[in-house]
Amino acid sequence: LGKGTFCSIHKCVDLSYGHTLQLSSRKKKKRRRTSRRRIVAAKVELSNFANSGVIEGEAMVLEHLSASMPEEMVPLYIDYVRQSTSSTGESSGGNFDASSPPSGISAIIMEYLPGEDMHHLRDRHCQSLSHTTNIPTRRISIQDAVYLTADVMIPLIRAMHDTGVIHRDVKPSNCVRSGTTSNEREFKMVDFGLSKSFVVPKGSSYADDTYPWDKPWQLPPSEAAKLRSSGNTDAKPPKASLRRERTEADFRGTSMYASLRVHQSKDHCRRDDVWGLLYVFCDLVSGGLPWMSHAATRDRAMCQIMKEQVHGERAAGDFTPPANPKQKTSSLPKKEFQDNIDWLLMGCDYHVSKYRREEETKKGWAKLSVQAQPLAMSRDERKIASLRKAFDHVSALGFADEPNYELIQSCLKEFLPGNKSGEEVAVDEEVARLVEQEDVSTIDWNFSFANKRSKSTSRSVKKEEEEEIMLGSGGDGSLGPTWELLDTDDIDPLEAATLMDAEKEKRAAADAAATAAAAAAAANGNDGADASTASDRSTEATDLSRLPLPLQLRLAQVQYNARHPHTIPVHIALRDWMELAVPLVYGVWNTEAFERGNHRTEGDGYRREVYEGMVQKCLDAAKPFKNFTHRSCFYHIPSNGEEGKAVVKKEEEEEENGQKQPKRRRILTTMRGLERRSSSPHGGGLGANSCLLAVSRVFFGLRAALDEERERKFAPPPALKFGSGMGVGSNSAMP
Structure with a gap:
């Protein structure tokens, strides 16, 4: 979405959306807005500034503002994560732990503003x-100028000041609209990388106790740690005062809108945010x-x-x-x-x-x-x-x-x-x-x-356009089973149109890059066949980058589910898994576009290594869920806990004795070529045997595809060119 000196901003999909998060007591109290987001924004630290502390400081400010200001004024703070490096050298994402030593790139996960x-x-x-x-x-x-400044920016700045924080970089680009339609004219303040608390604990060496502060304020990390260690989540924060003014301060902000006092090296305060706002208005x-x-x-x-x-x-x-x-x-x-x-x-x-x-x-x-x-x-x-x-x-x-x-x-x-x-x-x-x-x-x-597209349009996109992009052209329309959960709480809010638009942008960018590379090669007097691009990405990452974005997302989702099998309902994990497995079994794999090199063609008879890897990953992702053979994939299960387990055990015994039919989970399974309807009088839908049969057929198709690929020979490498007209099969002399 954008890039600055220290960070880049990205539009992301939250893979933990369907999972139950285990929050600490501190976060449960601090994060009073618990609504989840499928689409989020990530502010990621650039590698050159890893461990600089810039993102960590901004995360602390945003978490404080998100908890203290009205929700319509700042983006919802979701999490602060840091890339950690294991003893094997492999990187993995995880929640930030203040007790662990700094390592890797950090990022703030927050609400995405469209x-x-x-x-x-x-x-x-x-x-x-x-x-x-x-x-x-x-x-x-x-x-419009009066509305944007007097009615939008001043209330935002004032609310921020009332929490004891100054922004220090007030400018138009740091106010973002929450919506996109004509009746959505609300804005939220963003980018708190330069923001700073002007309130400190009373009696500290930085405090000016002649100016007490009785409003919310951002506790320093040391004070916050004391509150957490006390175990009393209802404990009141210590008394506070305004920070003592420094006699000299470095310049912070943007020259276009910075106040005159900031230029004159005066300590930044509430005055300067408002002064900058007046420049914005002018x-x-x-x-x-x-x-x-x-x-x-x-x-x-x-x-x-x-x-x-x-x-x-x-x-x-x-x-x-x-x-x-x-x-x-x-x-x-x-x-x-x-x-x-x-x-x-x-x-x-x-x-x-x-x-x-x-x-x-x-x-x-x-x-x-x-x-x-x-x-x-x-x-x-x-x-x-x-x-x-x-x-x-x-x-x-x-x-x-x-x-x-x-x-x-x-x-x-x-x-x-x-x-x-x-x-x-x-x-x-x-x-x-x-x-x-x-x-x-x-x-x-x-x-x-x-x-903008309506939800009905998005669903039609999912049935038609997404399948075409996912599976490549040339399919016969027989896409196999589709898995849809009727419970509204179980529907993935990520619209297909969002991914389709992103995929089209990706393709357009790739075409533009290829055109530019070809033009550069022509200007250098070669045909570009021997051009190569240096990359520090692994072969696997390069393979994934060639796949359509919906397919990349589905793989990432099932792998995330497999790493966290105990935090996701198994029927949701099955839904995500079927979204990946069905296209691999019933779709048409675009060998020319998805496999390595630029020499592969449809039906060339060689092993499709990327496809083989995808199938293996899909099968591996099902193992933590026992290959989805448990009846909880298809039926409602009582609540967790000892009481719930006892009910489940009793129902299983009664079911074995033929005394009781379990309550059906409301699942609609449409299977092409498997139109077998349930004869059960309970629910009038497709029976459990039909659901299990569909899953079993998908597993059989994956294993058969894996065996078939492993019987094939590896494709030969592409012809190497060492100059104009000099290939592997050329008669030209080679040193």
């Missing part, structure tokens, strides 16, 4: 406007900020200089380098010059053209680019006064001061037509008319409606 972030929302909308008007723009409407409503070109070139010093000029802490023409942080005092800088708040509303075209002209002047060009005109909004005194009021408020806040969130909201809403501030500001009717003319259309929130 919507777009504010940055992409703005880009998509502006591209749509550009196509309509043929005029490039980065602006969104005043109405960027959205006008399309750009005065320092946007400098931020793009990572010139942090110029960003600071221009922000000081905007806020009157530096003269407009003063471009001397900022002072050394070590030479600064702990007091807040003062507004000594006339501010230039109107610059924040001049617009992208004005700022970019101004920067371009300045660069051309430095180069001594005789003819300079045309200077674009600023937006009329920058001459609207009412809007300027509202912004000035908001910035004056945050710039006067100290480290321990709490922002007035209602004041900031009211200042932003002054931009809406018809809103009047408490202060009487003369309104220029001509400017107001121009501002209205310049405003753009509102956002189309229903961006992916055309691509």
Whole structure:
């Protein structure tokens, strides 16, 4: 889904969805939202930053926020996992254990948000406007800008602050939509890699006890460990105070939106999150900020200089380098010059053209680019006064001061037509008319409606399109038994359309990569036949990568079930196993696409090694479940525990004596070529013998396929080429 400096984000399937998780008492208390997710997001640490602690710290913050904030405000925290390395050198995933030494790559498992972030929302909308008007723009409407900041971001930031945490990187891309339709306009705050608690235990060396804290807060690991070791899950956390302000702090955040105080090396606090939010609003409503070109070139010093000029802490023409942080005092800088708040509303075209002209002047060009005109909004005194009021408020806040969130909201809403501030500001009717003319259309929130599929459509995809992709073309349509559980709780919520779309994206990416490789080979003067790609993946991983994504998922699911046979109901394990086994027995294996090398063809008579491996893995995955011969695969079983075991034993005895028929599990089994109906009067469906017969036939088919493959000869290696026209069978001389 995305990649940053330290981590990559992935859309994943949770293989433990059908399993019963054994949570510690701490997690049971902490995770008050226990709803499971089949599709999840994983934030994975890049290998270059393994054991850096970045992911671990973010996981602690997200777990705290997920437990303390309303569920509609942050993604649900699911787990923190770390790749561990065994004594044999093999890697395996597992839950993080704080007592174990750091090892391997770690990841946060969290709720997957299907919507777009504010940055992409703005880009998509502006591209749509550009196509309509043929005029490039980065602006969104005043109405949308006010909604996204005053109604969405401020409540998110405030709720986060009320849990004792500051974000330290407030920007549009860190707010993501929860949904995709026009009536789903809620956002959640994400990316807490730079977030930090500004609350510490009272009396600690870092505490400023003159500012006590009586709201929820994130306990340090040492304090959390003490609570866990006490065994009292209802124990109250220790009293807390605000953290003592540091005299100097390193820069954290993004230059485009970082507050002026962060540039000036002041300790980051609640003030700076709100300050950054005001920059976000100005960027959205006008399309750009005065320092946007400098931020793009990572010139942090110029960003600071221009922000000081905007806020009157530096003269407009003063471009001397900022002072050394070590030479600064702990007091807040003062507004000594006339501010230039109107610059924040001049617009992208004005700022970019101004920067371009300045660069051309430095180069001594005789003819300079045309200077674009600023937006009329920058001459609207009412809007300027509202912004000035908001910035004056945050710039006067100290480290321990709490922002007035209602004041900031009211200042932003002054931009809406018809809103009047408490202060009487003369309104220029001509400017107001121009501002209205310049405003753009509102956002189309229903961006992916055309691509969404209903559940009924998804089911038809599963019957047709998925089988075609899974089994390859050329099948006769005889797909064998299909296994469907009628209990709604037993239905896998993973829609086939989700996998089909991902498979199509995978194929498109592979085609694009192949085309690029061919073009590169042609440019180098060879036909590309001798090109090879270096990879650190094992042969098995390479084999799996060639398989369709639905088949990869089914194999991963049955192998996970086999590793954890005691945490999954056996009838669910059978459902997953049949999803893999049936295509292997009754489907058509695409030898050309799935087997190793590029020289295999359908029906060449050689051993299909990848297919053989898949069949063996499928058979191995059934062993922990005794090959699904137990009646619990097909019938309801009483609850667990000693009482349940006694009931099961009694039912088995009565069944052997012919005294009682067990209660049927509600299973619908449709078997092509095995349309035998049950004669039992209990349930009117397919009988247990028919269910067991279907499973037995699948097992027989797998074993027969395995024996057949092992009788075949291995395929010869592909012809090797050492240059143009020089193959294994070539008459050319070879050294």
